[in-house]
Structures are given as C-alpha cells and as structure tokens.
Amino acid sequence: MHPRIIDTLKRSQLSVTDSRKKILELFLQRKAALAHADIEQHSGDEFDRVTIYRTLQTFVEKGILHTIPSADNSVRYALCKDACTEGHHHDNHVHFMCDVCGTTYCLDHVTVPAVQLPAGYQVHQLDLVASGTCIKCQ
Amino acid sequence: MHPRIIDTLKRSQLSVTDSRKKILELFLQRKAALAHADIEQHSGDEFDRVTIYRTLQTFVEKGILHTIPSADNSVRYALCKDACTEGHHHDNHVHFMCDVCGTTYCLDHVTVPAVQLPAGYQVHQLDLVASGTCIKCQ
C-alpha cells in the first residue's frame, strides 16, 4: 500500500476504511483521472456502487480529489496535488482528454491563463479542458 | 416563428419538422445554453424525450449546436454563431456558468487564449469554462 494513503485520510479527518484506502490507492497508481465507471469496473465487487459515489463526494469535499468537466456526461476525478483543503480547491491546471484512448491527464505544469471577462461576471473557478490525441496515441 | 429557423434547417439538409422547429426556436428565444432537462421541462408533452435526444445529437453533428462541458453531469447545448459546419465546429469562445441561477452563457466575444502544451499533445479542441456569479445574481 502506498505510504501516503493513511496520512492523506487522517489529515482530512476521515476514518481509515477499506474502500477509502483502495480507491485512493487506485488514484495513486494510475496517474490519470478516473470516472466513476472506471472505478466501478476496476474494483469488481470489492465494494458497493453507492460507496464509490459517497467516497468520491467526500474526497472532493475534503480537497483530496478535484473534478474535471466533460462534454460526455461523465465527470472525471483526479488527485489534488497542491494544498487543497476542505471546500478550497486550487487545481488551476489544464486538463487533456484523449479522443482515442479516452485517458484524461492533469497537466500539472500548464497553468490556466487568466481571461478578461465582461464586467459583472465574478469568476470563482476556471476550467480549461483540451482534447485531441495524446502522446501515446500519435 | 423566428425567420432563421427554416433557413438553418435547410442549409443543414435537414427536413423541417415540428420538433426541430420548436427546439431551435427555444434556443433562439433564450439566449442562454440549455441542458436536455431544460428542454424537456419547457416543452411539456409536445414531443417525446427520445426525440429531444435525437434532435440535440443531430444539431450537434450538423454544426447547429455546440456542447459545453460541465462538472455536474449535465452537458449544456448552445447555438453555434460562427460558420460551424457538419463535423466542424469553431466555437472557441469562453463559457460562463452561474452557481446561483444555473444559467450558462456563451461569451461570444471572449476568445479562449492559446496554451502551450507539452510536446506530443495534439489539440483538436479547447474548452474554457468559467463559473461563479453572473451579472444578474450579484
């Protein structure tokens, strides 16, 4: 088991349970983002579908995972790298979704550029999602 | 009925049907983007749920509507303004989703800035979605 797992859970004041450990482990192994369906597939009958929903929700609230918007009705989740805390995310990096293999990447080193919106729009979050062909699928 | 409706359909080589006219009209009246559910709600029993699915899909394929990614598993659709054609979209403007009223706006005059991705990522599309509080909800 990845050494960071227990730490991460405790720092967020979450009790350390099997499902949380395993789901977190899955995200640490895979470097890419995962949709609910990916986790469900990958974990077989290890735990209930409902538990996955609740775990993902908890992790997002606690700042362990962030969501990545998509145009295919299937939100992806990925590990927060920065110091995200309960209700306060700072994942302002670009995401890339490959049309070929379906992988979603966090491009941690590519920052979302500032944009000048018309007066009156108060921005709380900015998401930039690129899609196309990834390195592996060229 | 809005004068552009028949034109738009014919230009895309689509037969002019009641549902297509009414769904298109809805998008022309409302300036904002609409989710499937919005259309369903707004049209009552005028046409079947399945017809809405199929119409939206057709309109996207034909370049009449474009999709807007979201983090809440509910893709929004909005009219293409530019010369989008079958299978070729050019809606490279920023979108704004209001957390308060839920409205999604096409900010037609705010262009998505170019970003420099790591070598090897071939970008086909760039989506920038801002969220926060809109003008009306301040």
Added chain:
DNA sequence: AATATTTTGCAACAAAGTTGCATTTGTGTA
C-alpha cells in the same frame, strides 16, 4: 474492552439514456 460515532451494503427507488420497430410526417417527382 466497552461505547459512541461513522461508514457501509442493501433494497428500493428515481432519473437519465438507449434501441428496435411500427406509424406518421415530410420531400421530391410524376
């Protein structure tokens, strides 16, 4: 070890999306 708290699985349900097929509607042509 005993107790209090939290999480989980299950069941039942609601909502969202898909597919095949008969019927209806629209289009082009005679």
Added chain:
DNA sequence: TACACAAATGCAACTTTGTTGCAAAATATT
C-alpha cells in the same frame, strides 16, 4: 395535387446511472 420513397417520431421495453433511508458492520474514542 397525388404518389412513392425516405426520414423522423412515438412508444415500449430496457439498461445504466444516481439517490435515499436504514440496519448492520467497521472504526474511533474512552
């Protein structure tokens, strides 16, 4: 205008996805 062909629609049946309440199990606290 009427006809024939093609396309779109509605319906039914179904699958998938997401939600909720509650008892049982697991975890944390003392």
